[in-house]
Amino acid sequence: MRFFYGLFFAAIVFSGSAPALAKGVTESELREHIAVLASDEYEGRKPGTEGEAKTVKYIAEQWAKAGLKPAATDGSWFDPVPLMQRGRGNATFVFNAKGRKLRIVSDEIVLIGKNAEYIKNDLPVVFAGIGVTSNGSVEADVKGKLALVLFEADTAPEKFKSPRARREALIAAGAEAVLFIGDSQGNWPTLRRQLLSRPISLESREKRATLEGAISSEFAVALVTAAGLDWDKLRAHAKDADYAGEPLGVDADFAVSTDIYRFNSSNVIGKISGRKKGSGALLFMGHWDHLGICAPEDAPDRICNGAVDNASGIAVLTEVAQRLSKNRHDRDIYFLATTAEESGLLGAYAFADKPVIPLEQIVISLNIDMIAVAGRGAKVAIIGRGTTPLDPLVEGIAKKAGRVIETSTDANDFIQRQDGWALAQKGVPALMVGGAFADLDLMQKFLGSDYHGPGDELTDKTDLGGAAEDADLHIALGRYFADARKYKSAKAGE
Ligand SMILES: [Zn+2]
CATH class of the missing domain: 3.50.30.30 (Glucose Oxidase; domain 1)
Incomplete structure (x- = not known):
């Protein structure tokens, strides 16, 4: 199927006329990251464990490969988050x-x-x-x-x-x-x-x-x-x-x-530097942590691998970073992988309290969490709908990408359960955009089954189509909001 599609693509549709079309994010690219992050070797990515050390190292390496530069407070990839x-x-x-x-x-x-x-x-x-x-x-x-x-x-x-x-x-x-x-x-x-x-x-x-x-x-x-x-x-x-x-x-x-017991965990932070100083910044974020070894000693599988929650989000962040870093943009684009979301958005709160850029400069923050639930063709929901003036702009970009908009505010039920909330409380325009929270029946099915259990694993049946499609949408959103002529933000003092 894919092979034929490829031939058709090359030979007929875009021959000559279309501009060099950027390759969309594929399921297999996402699968590769998730396979690593959600493997048993990463022990369910609990903050303060060996699993954390492997996870944040993997993210920093992949983000460097994707073309990001380290952007934590001390110039490294890692901002310490003191936990207890x-x-x-x-x-x-x-x-x-x-x-x-x-x-x-x-x-x-x-x-x-x-x-x-x-x-x-x-x-x-x-x-x-x-x-x-x-x-x-x-x-x-x-x-x-x-x-x-x-x-x-x-x-x-x-x-x-x-x-x-x-x-x-x-x-x-x-x-x-x-x-x-x-x-x-x-x-x-x-x-x-x-x-x-x-x-x-x-x-x-x-x-x-x-x-x-x-x-x-x-x-x-x-x-x-x-x-x-x-x-x-x-x-x-x-x-x-x-x-x-x-x-x-x-x-x-x-x-x-x-x-x-006190220990330091890490938020991972990278960036693409913009060319227009003082024009503000974008923030893409997603949590890297999960629940670790979560089942009792006699359970057949003790590790909560968190493939959907939220290895999928880190995979998408990484591929979005890779695509966006290929071009120069007006605004700085930050990427933040947070710790301890599962313990109450703690990494996101730590970032909000000590951000690497003044929060007023963030023109939009887009959180990516549990993105691999719906398949391709899902509608686009906005968590945070009605809380910022950005809805029509986000919708316009989604429509351009061929997506249908979910216009209800039902997804807002999840607004306090995701990292963007920590920023929204400090006045940052913080949204979560995509298909996973558009089909809430499907989401509830996940929440009632594999969610937060050892069953949230990567298998042949994991459908990454929706995540790939949402990754493309985030790339489009990134390009738009990073363009100071297309999106003039009052926040950036324009
Ligand atoms: Zn979770």
Whole structure:
């Protein structure tokens, strides 16, 4: 099929008349990169591992080959991103309820300190319901206290459905400690596993209570009962729209040690220098990291290889860089491969806090993530649609490339789940453009199956057609937005 197409191409369609047509990005070019990045040798590309070392080395080598120049702060390819992990250490604790001392077996509680040592006596304990009222405010008096919070929060307002948002609201209200109550049938095992998984964080951006963690509902019931209160009544009250919490008449003594591990990960940064100084810059970005060894020891396959998420994006970035570096452009074009996206867009936040160029100079940033889901012919969706004045320009270029536009804003559901969000919050026009998030049924199918599991691997069946087509679209977008005559940006002071 391809062979015939090639003959037809050369002999009839473009003979003589057409300008030398740049070769489009092919599936096999993308496949080559993904095969390396998503191989078991790269161990799932978790920040701080041997897999990271191999990954960032590969990206720098490929970007050099593609014609980029290193553009990190110190002139190398790598901007250090200081990350940390906390693990559970030793803890002793006692809850004092009406003269009774309650101790629990360690399986029923997980305590993680902000600092290596936390010692505190007589910390008052408040039951804070789901943490916030129906208007999102914290009415419980948690200042300088330990807040016990129900993990389950069906009645929470949309913005506070996530435990993270409620935890941060309680911290803002002055809570010294926040412990979630896990439901033993449902979320307790998951909650416990999450807390013990040594999650990666970016210290400079952390909002953390001095002590955090979770207890099982069994223990919460014992605690409340010992305090002379009725658990079922408390739980029922917690659903009230304006619930203001209840002091339990219990206090706690803690001596908690926490394992703290600090390490530097890397954002990889390269650039194509523009010829028109002061005309602004473009930023192409995508995350290189994934989840590493993610399955339990007895699993047949333990590595989350992240072929789609996001070896595919790095492959596309690399091929886009290779095509764009063949010509001079007015504006600088930066390429950024971020770390620790999977831990909460941490590399992107680190870049946003210490960018290699002033953020005001970025006329557009295009993030590329999970690009290999749809096949060729998919519509083009814009994550970030309606948030910048760029939609009609992006659409015009997509149409010129023969693409059909998905005009709904459905893809915006993903806006906070991708690296561009870290820049958008600082006013950078940040979009994600392509087919993968146009067919949301297909995307949901992926999210409900191989996504974030050992099944996200490169196989013969992986369809890279859509990614190749989107790569061509990004090249066209790059050429357009890097041209200071075609795209005059107010941002670039023109
Ligand atoms: Zn992911």
